[in-house]
Amino acid sequence: MANQNGNMYGLTILSPIIDDPKSKVSHDSALRLYLQNMPRHAYSPFTKVSGTHFCRLVVMDDVVFVGSPAAEEHLKSKYLVFNSNLYGGLDAYLAEMARKIPDVVDDIWSHCVGYPGVADPSAFAAYMKKCQIETTFFFADVNDKTVEQTLRALQMKVEFTAFIERNQGASPAGLLREFAAFWERVRELPLPPAGVKDLAKSHAAIA
């Protein structure tokens, strides 16, 4: 199945946005404004949906006219594109979205046609699957690590680089002692938070 690459799943959702001429602010504009103001980085709601490596939300206004002699045509609806590169299976992911960030999901998808809400997680999952488009080809450079494993590995790389620098020229006994202390410390370090823009700053805060 092209949605899958190793343990990664490429979710592509196209949700039609409500077109209501009577609303004071169009749904696509309201949605764009909401997304503009949605917290980012370590405060992003997607930090709570643990399988999310990368995701994006895009209001797709129309298709593109590439110039004559191609025909010019237009969409009759605008679509919200939700695109997630996630670890694991789709059902568990949608269930986690409904459980962990219900208010955000409601705020976003309530601008879309036929959205049933997350109060009934199975109705929400069925809705998302109706909006899903099968990914034709999915490339994942690393396809077998969870977000947690990736964050841990990045933390280890930074910590070990610092250890090497600190212990250049150490005696064999000193090196052994320092490594034992280092290994004990790094294994106890809390996981760096997902979404932070600068690992060094989050590290300093942890230390």
Next chain:
Amino acid sequence: MTNINGKAYAMNAVTPMKTWKTPILLAVFFLIGVFKSAQKGLVDLSFIHFARWVVVQNNQFPRLAPEQPEEQLKYDYLLFFSNFNGTWNEYIDAFSAVLSSGLNLIWRWSEKFPGSVPVTAFKRYISLVQFDTDYYYTAYPYATTSDVKAAIRVDDALQEFANRAAGLTPEEFQQSYLQLLVKVQADIGALGPAPMGT
């Protein structure tokens, strides 16, 4: 700019295709999926975390209520989404220089695709068909995909070393430690700042 989050750039593009060409493109993707060597160029470029192509046939745009007008499209559409490191110009330049035949194989079925070489016409086309991202999240904005792969190698090597090192004398430990450094020397170092520019 919402297309950028730390070291990652979110690209979205949509191109029209005549419907009779869609089965050909689907066959191309099937073959790329089967023959992993065809993906070597993407892997070797090593600046794409995730990318996907999605063919949306003209009758596949979701219609969820009778009051939602039915799309009446002549073309099928090829959507492309990428999460890459570096600037837009670097990405397009590298794509054009390294993967031109692969890109041509995928996009030649799209209307008015000029080919990926020369790069100036290719950039003009991508600019035309690209649309911007409203919200972009990554769990590790500070890391490129090369950083991630290097970190996984360091982590694996370190775990293996720590298991092996227990019970070694100081001299044996030092010897083993130096071997570890040789093994991971290309993978250690700072993560570095995100690129500036476009």
